[in-house]
Amino acid sequence: MSASRTLPLGTWLRVFARLFAVQGSYNYETMIGNGIAFAAEPAFRLLPGGRGGDAYRAAMARHSRYFNAHPYMAALAVGALVRAELDGEDPVHVERFRTACCGPLGAAGDRLVWAGWLPFCSALALLAFGLGAPATGVLAVFVGTYNVAHVALRAWGLRAGYREGLKVAAALGSSVLRTGPLHLARALAVVAGAALPLVLLRLRAVHLTSLSIELGLAALLAVALARWQARTDGWRVGVVLLLLFFIYAVVR
Amino acid sequence: MIEPGTLVALTALGAVVGLDFVSFPQAMLSRPLVAATLAGAVCGNVVAGLLAGVLLECFALETMPFGASRYPEWGPASVAAGAVAAVPGGDLDATARMLPFAMLAGLTLAMIGGQTLIWLRTFNLSVAARYRDELAAGDAAAVLAVQWMGLVVDFGRAGAVTAVFVLALWPARDALQGGLNAVSGAMSLGVVGVLAVGVAGAAVWKVVHSAKGYVWYLAAGLAAGSVAAVLL
Numbered sequence: 001m002s003a004s005r006t007l008p009l010g011t012w013l014r015v016f017a018r019l020f021a022v023q024g025s026y027n028y029e030t031m032i033g034n035g036i037a038f039a040a041e042p043a044f045r046l047l048p049g050g051r052g053g054d055a056y057r058a059a060m061a062r063h064s065r066y067f068n069a070h071p072y073m074a075a076l077a078v079g080a081l082v083r084a085e086l087d088g089e090d091p092v093h094v095e096r097f098r099t100a101c102c103g104p105l106g107a108a109g110d111r112l113v114w115a116g117w118l119p120f121c122s123a124l125a126l127l128a129f130g131l132g133a134p135a136t137g138v139l140a141v142f143v144g145t146y147n148v149a150h151v152a153l154r155a156w157g158l159r160a161g162y163r164e165g166l167k168v169a170a171a172l173g174s175s176v177l178r179t180g181p182l183h184l185a186r187a188l189a190v191v192a193g194a195a196l197p198l199v200l201l202r203l204r205a206v207h208l209t210s211l212s213i214e215l216g217l218a219a220l221l222a223v224a225l226a227r228w229q230a231r232t233d234g235w236r237v238g239v240v241l242l243l244l245f246f247i248y249a250v251v252r
Numbered sequence: 253m254i255e256p257g258t259l260v261a262l263t264a265l266g267a268v269v270g271l272d273f274v275s276f277p278q279a280m281l282s283r284p285l286v287a288a289t290l291a292g293a294v295c296g297n298v299v300a301g302l303l304a305g306v307l308l309e310c311f312a313l314e315t316m317p318f319g320a321s322r323y324p325e326w327g328p329a330s331v332a333a334g335a336v337a338a339v340p341g342g343d344l345d346a347t348a349r350m351l352p353f354a355m356l357a358g359l360t361l362a363m364i365g366g367q368t369l370i371w372l373r374t375f376n377l378s379v380a381a382r383y384r385d386e387l388a389a390g391d392a393a394a395v396l397a398v399q400w401m402g403l404v405v406d407f408g409r410a411g412a413v414t415a416v417f418v419l420a421l422w423p424a425r426d427a428l429q430g431g432l433n434a435v436s437g438a439m440s441l442g443v444v445g446v447l448a449v450g451v452a453g454a455a456v457w458k459v460v461h462s463a464k465g466y467v468w469y470l471a472a473g474l475a476a477g478s479v480a481a482v483l484l
Contacts, residue, residue, distance in 0.1 A: 020277035025402030027377035034380060034387070038399040041392055057390030064387045064395050071278060114316040115459055118280065122313055123456070125285055126306060131480065135289050135302040146280050185463035192456040193473020194480065196449045199306060201481050203445040214446050221450025226457040234454040235311045238447045239359045245443050246352045249435040250428070 007043060007082070007162060014042035015078065019154050022074050030066045036078060037064035043082040059085045062094060068102050070109020075154045077101055079161020080168040087165060097166050104169075108177050113153070116184035121146040123192040130198025254422045261294045262335055263415045269327035270410020274317075274369065275403050282327035284308030284358065288334030297338035300347040304337040304354050305330065310448035311359060314455035325365030326358075328410055332417035333358030336425045346429070348437030351444050353428055361417050368413055376402045 007015070022035035037060050047055040069077055077098070084094050125142035133141065160171040171177075197215055204211050225234035265287070273282035280286065285305040292301015308330055315323045337354035339346045379401050380387065386394035432440075460466040 021275065021399065021403060023278070024275045024399045024406070025376045025380065026274060027373045027380055027402075029377050030380060034395055034398050034402075037395045041395065051392070056392075059390070060392055060395060061388055061390035064390075110318050114318055118316060119313055119456065119459055121280075122283070122285070122309055126309065126452075129302070129306050130477070132484065135293070135298045138302065138306075139286055139289060142283070142285055143280065150279065182463055185460045185466065186469045188456060189460040189463070189466050189469035190473040190476070192452070192460075193470040193475075194477035195473075196310075196453055196456075197474065197477045198481060198484075199310070200445050200449055201484070203303075203441050214442055214449075217446045218449040218453060221446065222453025222457065225451060225454030226461075229454065229458055233314060234451045235314045235359070238311055238451040239356070241447055242352060242356050242359070242444065246356050249349075249352060249432055249440065252434040 008046075011042050011046065012158070015039055015082065016075075016155065016158055018042070019075050019078060019158065022078075023071050030064070031068035032071065032074060033067040034064050036067045036074065036081070039074075039078050040082050040085075044085060046086060055085075058091070062091060063098075065098075067098060069105035070113065072113055072150065072153045073105040073109035073157060075157030076161040076168060076171060077105055079158040079163075080165055081161075083162045083165035089166060093166060101168070104172055108172060111181040112177060112184070113150075116181045116188070117149055118146065120184050120188045120191065123188055123195050126199050127191055127195035130195050130202050132202065254418065258295060258335075259415065259418060262291060262331055262418050263411045265290055265294060266328040266331040266414020266417075267407050267411030269331060270325070270365075270413065271403070271407045273325055273327050273410075275406045282325075282330075284312050284326050284330040284333070287327050287330035288337070288358070291331040291334030292338040295335050295338035296340075297342045297347065299342070299344070300338040300350075301334035303347065303351060304334045304358065307351065307355055307444055307448040308333060308358050310452035310455075311355075313452045314458070322370065323366055324359075324362035325369050326362050327365070328414040328417055329358045329361035329365050331414050332361055332421055335418055336421045339425075339429065345437040348441040349432045349435065350425065350429070350440075352440050353425070353432075355444050355448075357417075357421050357424075365413055365417075368409055372402075372406055372409055375405060 018039040022039050023032050024038070025034045026032055040063055041060065044056050044059045045051045047053060047059060049055050063081060067077070080097065081094065084097065121142055124145055125138050128138045128141040161168050164171055196218070200211060200214050200218065225237060269282040269287045272279055288305030288308055289298060289301040292298045292304065295301070308326065312326050317323050333354045336357055337347060337350055339350050380398050383394040383398055460470065
């Protein structure tokens with residue numbers, strides 16, 4: 001048996017909407033497993049016997065078990081798993097797929113989103129701030145830019161996963177996932193390189209301070225923290241320095 | 253003393269951005285840039301909120317939510333920091349002098365907020381354990397109950413955490429307002445700016461240094477930023 005190439009629009013939209021809450025019951029045992037069953041549930045109603053039927057209950061039981069992946073990339077898994085269930089794939093194959101795809105989906109999402117798109121959008125918003133954009137402009141740049149790709153990635157994942165079924169590994173080889181992180185790292189270097197001095201410049205516009213001294217100190221701190229990165233997190237060092245300054249400001 | 257309406261608005265904002273962080277919809281409303289700016293707007297000083305948000309965002313660049321790792325929770329902490337930075341009257345000098353405290357509070361509370369996320373995950377596990385037999389039998393109602401319980405409790409957790417943070421910081425902010433005159437606003441802003449940009453620079457380096465030729469891209473950005481700085 002082979003399912004239709006596309007899900008009914010209403011079902012697709014229900015699954016897609018639920019994907020945004022896939023981490024709603026995140027825990028250290030089943031991770032996002034329950035969220036996977038929650039997101040896929042509207043599509044499982046299309047199984048023989050309908051809602052509450054044997055196939056439906058078996059699928060719900062299978063997919064509420066342990067699963068872990070990047071939350072956005074989980075869309076790809078949900079699409080593939082829905083397709084597999086609707087195609088009547090052997091449960092052993094479905095289980096094997098669930099186990100095999102956790103690692104690659106987690107790694108691909110972490111590289112593309114957490115280490116690529118998110119810092120890039122942060123840097124872009126800092127650049128907007130540095131260039132003098134008002135608060136609404138800075139927020140629009142950050143939230144707007146970030147979520148265009150965020151929503152598109154989830155939609156692409158669900159569509160590609162459903163289209164390919166258990167052969168979805170090919171989708172993981174897409175150029176966006178393979179070379180996207182590298183391009184984003186380069187773009188981040190350019191945007192952050194421009195943004196960080198401009199942030200100091202805009203702060204200076206609020207209060208006249210010595211920009212060249214501040215830039216020099218910030219660069220020194222950045223280099224030192226980068227060199228010590230294996231020993232400590234930079235932000236923790238920043239907290240300690242901030243605390244020392246705060247104590248100085250209060251007791252002086 | 254904080255006005256009840258402001259506290260309710262900040263609590264609601266904290267609940268929304270706290271829920272956004274992990275549970276729903278992960279649209280990055282929980283990032284300091286957004287949460288602190290909105291908190292500043294709620295308190296009538298959006299510029300102060302934006303300044304706190306930008307500076308905290310620089311720190312947050314280093315703590316991305318990879319996998320199941322433990323990380324600070326920025327949303328409620330940033331709401332509290334943005335509210336504390338938004339000193340009444342919108343005086344920029346007073347805001348600048350308050351920023352080190354707002355930043356320190358935001359960073360400390362982000363770590364505490366992160367701990368409450370661990371408690372939430374433990375709670376979610378206990379709920380899932382309560383429904384273990386039903387989940388194993390493929391009961392859809394159990395799946396929905398576990399999911400909705402997690403979402404509702406996370407929303408309540410984030411709101412409660414925000415309210416506690418704001419109520420704890422408000423008297424401290426009021427007490428400090430008259431006692432920070434020894435350090436100028438310019439110096440305060442200079443110090444927090446250098447620290448934030450320094451930490452952000454190191455965070456960016458961590459991400460980009462494995463990309464071939466990153467130095468040239470960074471140099472191109474710096475050149476473009478310098479030209480813009482001259483032109484502005």
